[in-house]
Amino acid sequence: NAGVTQTPKFRVLKTGQSMTLLCAQDMNHEYMYWYRQDPGMGLRLIHYSVGEGTTAKGEVPDGYNVSRLKKQNFLLGLESAAPSQTSVYFCASSPAGENTEAFFGQGTRLTVV
Amino acid sequence: GNSVTQMEGPVTLSEEAFLTINCTYTATGYPSLFWYVQYPGEGLQLLLKATKADDKGSNKGFEATYRKETTSFHLEKGSVQVSDSAVYFCALSDRGATNKLIFGTGTLLAVQP
Numbered sequence: 104n105a106g107v108t109q110t111p112k113f114r115v116l117k118t119g120q121s122m123t124l125l126c127a128q129d130m131n132h133e134y135m136y137w138y139r140q141d142p143g144m145g146l147r148l149i150h151y152s153v154g155e156g157t158t159a160k161g162e163v164p165d166g167y168n169v170s171r172l173k174k175q176n177f178l179l180g181l182e183s184a185a186p187s188q189t190s191v192y193f194c195a196s197s198p199a200g201e202n203t204e205a206f207f208g209q210g211t212r213l214t215v216v
Numbered sequence: 217g218n219s220v221t222q223m224e225g226p227v228t229l230s231e232e233a234f235l236t237i238n239c240t241y242t243a244t245g246y247p248s249l250f251w252y253v254q255y256p257g258e259g260l261q262l263l264l265k266a267t268k269a270d271d272k273g274s275n276k277g278f279e280a281t282y283r284k285e286t287t288s289f290h291l292e293k294g295s296v297q298v299s300d301s302a303v304y305f306c307a308l309s310d311r312g313a314t315n316k317l318i319f320g321t322g323t324l325l326a327v328q329p
Contacts (some may be wrong), residue, residue: 161316
């Protein structure tokens with residue numbers, strides 16, 4: 104059981120380039136999330152989805168877009184990367200319902216130079 | 217808005233020492249509370265949770281009690297091991313229809329043999 108898989112694991116971008124991070128889960132979870140982790144700031148929610156075809160903004164959505172065309176996949180896009188987007192990105196998924204556990208991927212370390 | 221405050225790290229302990237990591241929260245309503253752990257190079261995984269006042273979550277020798285009167289959820293372990301070295305995150309979920317998590321900044325624990 105793979106759980107939550109993120110690709111790629113590492114990436115270096117130049118300022119202004121675009122890229123897409125892919126998150127795939129095989130647990131049939133309804134909810135999916137993208138977080139960024141920065142030193143001294145914990146994890147902050149970028150965007151999330153409560154079902155196929157739905158997305159919503161989190162705490163720090165600016166500069167990112169997302170899509171959930173299939174239930175198992177949640178894509179995070181950077182249209183024009185900036186150095187401030189250098190971070191470690193985590194995808195998570197959880198079943199619907201209160202108090203359910205979130206399962207996290209192993210992260211993508213992105214550096215924008 | 218909702219928020220979580222954790223004690224600053226790093227925390228350095230000798231093997232078999234007693235561990236406390238403080239966590240307090242601010243929330244409207246009655247959030248669910250969680251501790252997640254991140255081992256080096258990995259994503260986060262749920263350590264324990266509590267969903268209502270006076271609940272005690274426990275796992276792998278770790279415990280935390282949901283204290284509504286002090287808005288706290290401190291993590292404790294009676295005897296730490298080198299294998300407990302990791303970053304620990306306190307988090308809350310607002311019981312809404314999304315299970316979004318709000319994280320503290322994380323506390324690095326280093327256990328020396």
